[in-house]
Amino acid sequence: MRELSLNVLDIVQNSITALSLLTTVAVYENTAEQKLRIEVTDTGKGMTEEQVQNVVDPFFTTRTTRSVGLGVPLFKMAAEQTGGSFEISSVLGSGTHLAADFVTSSIDMPPLGDINSTISVLIRMNPHIDFIYTYETGGQSFTLDTRELRTMLSDVPLDNPDVMAWIDEFLTENTNELKNSK
């Protein structure tokens, strides 16, 4: 993966496949300590103890078409090669949580990339489920919660072009605001 935001896009597909109705993506950036933390928490069907242990193995997948699954192993590798760490936990029937810590000063630190595009694509392609996205940098943060949007929109779907344009602008504006106030 060229950038971490693509790993996130890939990882969240697992949550969607696991029928998560509410998936939380959080990015915490601490430039002073040169740390970056990415967390994904879903409310999908969860995994058994055995599946959690196997999921970091590239030759484990729930797919039946072939026996390779690279999503989680690639994300874990990206974190660990910066000197960071990766953890995953899951409760069968209630959901999965994963967190990756990165050391941003490492030579192997991939760029975060266009995370807003990842969030936008996730919402656009899955307008019937909910996402919470939090971005924190320099001690300040903003959150996009599609459940709040849904309340305002009532019967109008999230993938309506005008709504998507609003979401894109919301993400861009808030990200720029945080970056400029640093």
Added chain:
Amino acid sequence: MKTLAELQAIRDKARKEINLREENPDAIRVMVGMATCGIAAGARPVLNALVEETGKRNLTNVTVTQTGCIGLCQNEPVVEVLVPGQDKVTYINVDAEKAIRIVNDHIVNGNVVSEYTIGTAIK
């Protein structure tokens, strides 16, 4: 700054428009492979280009969706175009530029961009 209140205006506007995308049996479906292989190869900008171009041209009879891995990982990003009543067309090694041409030539004008299809490109 964007406020949630603006969404009310968007809602009221959207309610006035008939949504042609819903339940349209004649809709053209465009599917982008978005598994690990597709994403790594650059499917996200392709998807964005397709959505942007169909939106710009106001092609209300086109739905852009995502699909999983179809086993052509080495040829990702893969875009499949399904026009009702016609054979499915599979494009390989697509990028944002090619995606725009697929919308213009194939979806709007009905001419398959044969140089990007799996049948031609793989030879």
